[in-house]
Amino acid sequence: EWSDEAVIYVNGVRRVLPDGLAHLTLLQYLRDIGLRGTKLGCGEGGCGACTVMVSCYDRTTKKSLHFAINACLAPLYSVEGMHIITVEGLGDRQRGLHPVQECLAKAHGSQCGFCTPGFVMSMYALLRSSKEPPTEEQIEDCLAGNLCRCTGYRPIIDAFRVFAKTDNLVYTNSSSQNTDGQAICPSTGKPCSCKNEPDANANGSSLSSSVERYSPCSYNEIDGNAYDDKELIFPPELQLR
Ligand code: FES
Ligand code: FES
Structure with missing residues (x-):
């Protein structure tokens, strides 16, 4: 059934985006939900400290596509329907490093x-x-x-x-x-x-x-x-x- 919820997945976890967050970048959102591995460096696309991987689904080829993007430049709602993987999604000292x-x-x-x-x-x-x-x-x-x-x-x-x-x-x-x-x-x-x-x-x-x-x-x-x-x-x- 079709839903008008704005859904993203972050590191495999489903998240519904509430209204009223149009002022946030993806980077601000990630850090707000506690994923502080992704860093704010320049805030203007120049340094790559905020790089995350975004995956979306190509219905024509029926394959998921993966891109590294600067989270500081991406408006939060621009990644609706996509899967975001941050450095926390790869591994850490406790679970083992990727x-x-x-x-x-x-x-x-x-x-x-x-x-x-x-x-x-x-x-x-x-x-x-x-x-x-x-x-x-x-x-x-x-x-x-x-x-x-x-x-x-x-x-x-x-x-x-x-x-x-x-x-x-x-x-x-x-x-x-x-x-x-x-x-x-x-x-x-x-x-x-x-x-x-x-x-x-x-x-x-x-x-x-x-x-x-x-x-x-x-x-x-x-x-x-x-x-x-x-x-x-x-x-x-x-x-x-
Ligand atoms: Fe420098 Fe995003 S914080 S590119
Ligand atoms: Fe210090 Fe790269 S900026 S390790």
């Missing part, structure tokens, strides 16, 4: 972390919208709208290279070890000490345990059936609207 998140941590691709959810979502949207593993060039292109003031980009690009067609098996960085076998930080070029530093996390776990747990995945592991099983699906209700 491979896109974990490879950034492993490769020192996050420092202050303010830009990180945006980078993660741009990369995630590329993976979900490409049938084939992307090329390194496509990966760089998809990050063109994401700015980072800390890492200098190289560790981020290197991290995401595990998903690329030409180098999709193991994250290896030829400069990641010095002659003594000691890890070299890709950001500073100096011997890496972070493995010995306890994380400030209250549960006593450390970043090093998260890094050691990480085993690089190939794109194929999150593609095909296994991929569909693990990722948030397009809500069937929205295919009918």
Whole structure:
């Protein structure tokens, strides 16, 4: 039965949008409902800190389409009938990180972390919208709208290279070890000490345990059936609207 409710899904959860929110951007709405992983940087489409993935259904091809968008520019009601996935929809330290998140941590691709959810979502949207593993060039292109003031980009690009067609098996960085076998930080070029530093996390776990747990995945592991099983699906209700 047809309903005139304005419905969106956020990370797989159905939400009815009340009237009177036309002054809100999607970013303000997401943060208002407690999803503060998506950040407000510039507020004008320039930095990508607010990037989320939006999925809509194409009735002609009967497929869902996925886009990375700047939530700071999208009026809330413009995403009616769509599924929004934010960084919280991928994973976290408690439930386990998504491979896109974990490879950034492993490769020192996050420092202050303010830009990180945006980078993660741009990369995630590329993976979900490409049938084939992307090329390194496509990966760089998809990050063109994401700015980072800390890492200098190289560790981020290197991290995401595990998903690329030409180098999709193991994250290896030829400069990641010095002659003594000691890890070299890709950001500073100096011997890496972070493995010995306890994380400030209250549960006593450390970043090093998260890094050691990480085993690089190939794109194929999150593609095909296994991929569909693990990722948030397009809500069937929205295919009918
Ligand atoms: Fe900078 Fe949205 S906050 S692009
Ligand atoms: Fe600080 Fe990117 S890690 S802005």
